[in-house]
Amino acid sequence: MSEITDTLETAIENPVSGIDQASGNFKYEMTYDFDAGTGLNERTVDYISSVKKEAPWVHEFRQNALKTFFSKPLPTHWASKDLENINFDKIRYYLSQGLKPKRTWDEVPADIKRTFERLGIPEQERKFLAGVEAQFDSEAAYSNIKEAVSKQGVIFVNSTEGLREHPEIFRKYFGKVIPTSDNKFSALNSAVFSGGSFIYVPPGVKVSHPLQAYFRINAENFGQFERTLIICDEGAELTYMEGCTAPKFSTATLHSAVVELVALKGAKIQYITVQNWSSNVFNLVTKRGLAHEESEIKWIDCNIGSRLTMKYPGVVLRGRKARGEVISIALANDGQHQDTGAKMIHAADETTSTVVSKSISVGQGRATYRGVVHIPRHLKGCKNNTECDALLINTNSRTDTYPAITVRGDKHAVQHEASVSKVSAEQIFYMQQRGLTEGQAMSLSVNGFINDLARQFPMEYSVELKRLIDLEMEGSVG
């Protein structure tokens, strides 16, 4: 264990700045069999494509995306100027030890396995998951689905396998919900994507337990670009959870995923994220779902880690009576900017959407809500309800709200409300005189603020979330 480059001590010295990353803040030295080198050009893309033995159309898709990436400016006219600190020439775009994920933990190389064991993934799998994929840098090291679930026809593989072995299912939807040119980072992902989950649930199949993916960044100066595509066929139901960690390096790390969901008629998809990257990770993710008739897509998005997160999960409500929902929890501590939100694009009659966002800013942390609600011409009976609440803990904490709501026509009802507040001094006083310390009272109060949202998480996750918040709140007062 001597090779652990651990920075737990720093976390202990400064409980506010780093403790949320503590559980993931360790690193084992690795040797990689495949390495695309540093920097990005056409040869990087060729290398990734040839290592993966991809079909010509995928290779072409990547090369076109690379051109789009180079041609697009950074969105700094509205977004944080911190984006300019990303040096695309200093990033390693592909690192893997092997291409084929293992089906049992025993086959996973020991140095990778101990990482995931330390993160508790195999244990969680035994306890309550229907399937797990564990991605280590660029590729999945482990991927397994319980036999009972695969017998129902559910496909759960990584993106490399999905494109190679099931093109008839995935090609039809790949890049269709989020086009390459959607934004600079979706273009980057489209050029160099690797890993991520490809899931197909056949008609009428209701997957009773969640499928989970765990993303781990291990290497310094690395960029992780997983690509996830989930298709729920008519009447199917799925809950998918993802978690992520990285050790804390002195240099910045980039994570830029693209996640596409397709819910066909009457399907239900619930996508849960607990983002706990270390505080040097730029987390720039594009997530969008396409909801057909009477289907439902729900994003539960919880952001605790990273240096800068820019992520606005969206739902395109394409079919009549489709429903979209985003539940967003963000916690921004010193040095962090959680720029999160939601996009609800109504494109059919009687579609409804709900956004509930709660953010907590601690120390000099900054939490931003950015949202889009769009109801185009000549639809009827569309509804949106958006609520954003921000809690500011310290005098110099910061929060922003930037929604954009476009409504056309007189047959809709759209409502947006936001409020900003601090922890009630009376509540804290009451709890203190009942014997709690100020810190405990603060934690309790903050947990109360997000309690109604946290309850929507599967129990294991909501317990974890509560623990993370308790840790974050330690030392934030006084």
Place this chain on the structure above:
Amino acid sequence: MPGTLPETAADLVGGFTPEVFAAHLASLPSAPAWWLERKRAAYARFEALPMPSRTDEGWRFSNLSGVRIDGFSPAEPGHARSPAALEVESSATLSFLNGLPAGAAPVAPALAARGVVVSTLLEAVARHPELLREHFMAQPQKLGSPKFAALHEAFVRDGAFIYVPRGVEVEKPIIVVHAAAGAGTAVFPHTLVIAEDNAKVSVVDYFASVDGARQFACGANDLYAGHGAKVAYAAAQCWSLETLSLQFNSTVVRRDARVQSLNVHLGARQARHESLSQLQAPGGFSEMLAVTVASGAHEFDQRTLQIHQAPNTKSDLLYKNALLDASRTIFSGLIIVDPDAQKTDAYQSNRNLMLSDDAESNSLPGLEIQANDVRCTHGATSSRIDPEQEFYLKSRGIPPKAANELLIFGFFEEVLDRLESEDLHAALRALIRSRFTA
């Protein structure tokens, strides 16, 4: 910007070429040198600044192709008659036609003796240069139009100057009429209101077109409320339905001062209204109200900014839009709470009443909060008339058209009710009504 063609000099100035500007300066032979110098500096800024572009956040959702400033030229001295002022009992009136004075009813001698000044801007340039230097266009342009504000400053010909000294209260409103006549005319109306410490004043701006022709109005009004002052400002914007209107408002609120400003927008083909409220000292309160009737293919673009720069300040914004036909509205509001502006109480509300299937409302209610002990809330809604209310009126035998009107007036009444003057309330209600019957 890469990919966009560089703007040519002609694109940048439209009809307001250096020759036109020289002619404008020549039309002000009696103006002092410092005033002309200021105008030259403003023109240089106007010439140099780019036109707003699609990537400007301050112009998000705006129809930029409608903001063309070619084909307009500064108004020639007209001989048309000025429109009648509002039927509101007043302390004084000032009228302007195409930017030139067109009649005035001076302030009562008793008030004048106490130092109250209601004069034209050019008179004030001569007599009160120190006040103009301090307050005329002195606040930052933070809402996207520094170019057009510079255009205003370069070409403003005359306007209203209202000064109320310390502790003096002017009870009845002062009415200012800004009228435009002639096709292709550009006017630059200006109203400057200075209420010194503990003064009280009420001012009404009335913008109207004499002939209904296509005009360009590029106006500004500056409100300054000293410590403990009370300023009530109302504007009725009734330009012709062909007019391009850009209006910039700045409000400065000092310690324990209260400012209420209400903008009623009824005219123009495309109107942009920028309103900046700066709460600079504890106890200040700014109430920002607006009522808009948008019809035809018109666009109303409202941008607001409430900046809380000191602790214990309060702001309350309520903007209501009724959208008919294929009209569009944009409301983009931002509350900024500076670090240390603890105990801020800020509210912002935008309500859109959708009355047509072709109408489009855009709401961007924003917050930037950097202090934790605050109460900041905003809300935005876009919806049709409540079907239950509609049904109720129907069941009482009220014809649908009349019922609709009642409900629309009920919608606006929440804003108009906040006016202190019943006189003014009635006059504005009548103006709104005429918009529906026209």
